[in-house]
Amino acid sequence: MGCFCSTSKNVKTPGYEDPIILASETPFTVSEVEALYELFLKLSNSIIEDGLIHKEEFQLALFRNENEKNLFADRIFDLFDVKRNGVIEFGEFVRSLGVFHPNAALEDKIACKIRFILKLT
16 A cells, blocks of 8 residues: 655645646746745745735735834735735735736736725825
8 A cells, every 4th residue: 555645845825826827827937936936935824824925924024024004015915915805815926926027018017006006095
């Protein structure tokens, strides 16, 4: 009888999406999406180990502070939290970062800027 061995590399987080699909929908290559997954894992497990980026983890990553309220961090978090469920999943993370890629479509960059400005009003 064989032995089933599991490694953490094979365990995917909630909201995980295939890097090939994400690469086809964003300006990132498959290898860049895979590298972003490694970053995502570090961020998503920095405070709460559930594989999702919570607002506190996002703020900690941006400002090295998880407790102090920050309007800028809140607005950016809201842009990344497309599903509006209070957490950032891997697919949301990659798609949101794609707007900042040098090869991203200008229309996408403008739409992101407009959403950010509207959040401020």
